[in-house]
Amino acid sequence: xxxxxxxxxxxxxxxxxxxxxxxxxxxxxxxISDFEGRSGVDAGTxxxxxxxxxxxxxxxxxxxxxxRKATATIMQEKELQAAQKGENATMPKLHSxxxxxxxxxxxxxxxxxxxxxMTDLETATVDFAIAKTFNGDIEDVIEDFLPQLAREVLQxxxxx
Numbered sequence: 001x002x003x004x005x006x007x008x009x010x011x012x013x014x015x016x017x018x019x020x021x022x023x024x025x026x027x028x029x030x031x032i033s034d035f036e037g038r039s040g041v042d043a044g045t046x047x048x049x050x051x052x053x054x055x056x057x058x059x060x061x062x063x064x065x066x067x068r069k070a071t072a073t074i075m076q077e078k079e080l081q082a083a084q085k086g087e088n089a090t091m092p093k094l095h096s097x098x099x100x101x102x103x104x105x106x107x108x109x110x111x112x113x114x115x116x117x118m119t120d121l122e123t124a125t126v127d128f129a130i131a132k133t134f135n136g137d138i139e140d141v142i143e144d145f146l147p148q149l150a151r152e153v154l155q156x157x158x159x160x
Contacts, residue, residue: 031101
């Protein structure tokens with residue numbers, strides 16, 4: 001019985017010792033601007049890709065995607081609630097953004113072409129840019145390509 005506990009205890013220390021002691025960084029608050037639809041891709045399709053891409057970035061756990069467009073709607077709701085209580089509305093606390101992702105998507109022949117860049121909002125410098133093509137159906141872009149693109153964005157960020 002003592003041997004069994006010793007084995008478990010040694011294994012636990014081994015597992016803990018092998019785990020990365022590197023602290024994980026808190027999620028980075030980012031804004032994702034509307035994607036521009038270019039040749040062969042209309043604005044609506046570009047926005048569907050943008051929304052799916054935002055969801056993939058959020059899933060990584062390394063990003064907090066802040067929706068600045070929702071701010072006006074949030075403020076209207078706060079004003080309505082405050083008016084019902086006879087109070088003044090206060091602006092909700094928003095994340096202070098330091099980075100923005102922008103992009104475009106177009107079609108060249110049968111290929112979708114994605115251009116993504118991350119920009120520092122304080123300096124307006126481009127931290128990195130990624131240009132990728134994908135040959136496949138529109139459904140495959142969302143299910144296969146955008147998760148891959150989100151991982152590549154994460155890798156580019158971690159290299160910095």
